[in-house]
Amino acid sequence: MISEEPTVGVALPTFNRVEQLKNCVVSLMAQDYPNITVYIVDNASGDDTENYCRDLVARDERFRYSRNDQNVGSNTNFEIARRMISEPYFMWLGDDDRLDQHYISTCVRRLVADPGLVLVSGR
Numbered sequence: 001m002i003s004e005e006p007t008v009g010v011a012l013p014t015f016n017r018v019e020q021l022k023n024c025v026v027s028l029m030a031q032d033y034p035n036i037t038v039y040i041v042d043n044a045s046g047d048d049t050e051n052y053c054r055d056l057v058a059r060d061e062r063f064r065y066s067r068n069d070q071n072v073g074s075n076t077n078f079e080i081a082r083r084m085i086s087e088p089y090f091m092w093l094g095d096d097d098r099l100d101q102h103y104i105s106t107c108v109r110r111l112v113a114d115p116g117l118v119l120v121s122g123r
Contacts, residue, residue, distance in 0.1 A: 006112070007035045008104055009087035013077045014095035015043040018052050025056060025063075027098040033105035034062075038093075041081040042067040043074070 010028065014021050021040070028038055040056075040063065042049050053065040066084065068077065082090075089108060093099070100122075107120045 005033070005035050005108060006089055007037055007087040008033070008089040008091060008108060009085035010036055010038040010091050010093050011078070011081035011085055012038055012040045012093045012095060013043065013074070013081045014040060014045065014049060015071070015074070015077065016045045016047050016049065017095050018045070018047045018049045020096040021049060022052065024093065024095055024097055027101075028062075028093075029060065030101050031099065031104050032101055033108060036062055036104060037087055038063045039081055039084040040065050041077055041084070043077040044068045044071045 012021075012024070025038075028036065040053050042053060042065065044067065050067055053063075053067075057063050057065045064084070066080070068080070072080070078092075089111065091104070091107070103122060107122075110120045111117050
């Protein structure tokens with residue numbers, strides 16, 4: 001565990017894509033960088049997203065879940081997710097994205113090594 005490393009807040013907006021979200025979450029759980037907090041913001045999905053996320057939060061303390069009472073549109077849902085982040089490092093993640101196991105650790109390592117960097121990303 002890399003407990004002395006900074007925490008990364010991951011903003012993960014979603015809407016009606018529980019199957020894609022599951023794949024995304026699997027890739028987050030497989031990260032070799034354990035100091036992440038993932039904020040899933042559900043834009044009032046009508047599928048099984050809520051049940052899946054509530055179960056996930058009960059099983060893994062790195063995940064947080066918020067559900068909008070009604071669909072607020074994509075832009076507002078992204079903004080809600082962004083405002084939840086208080087960790088020293090921040091990243092967006094789409095509900096249909098999957099990350100390589102070393103993605104977050106590589107990004108953090110680059111940011112820590114060069115304080116002049118404000119953004120890193122994959123290819």
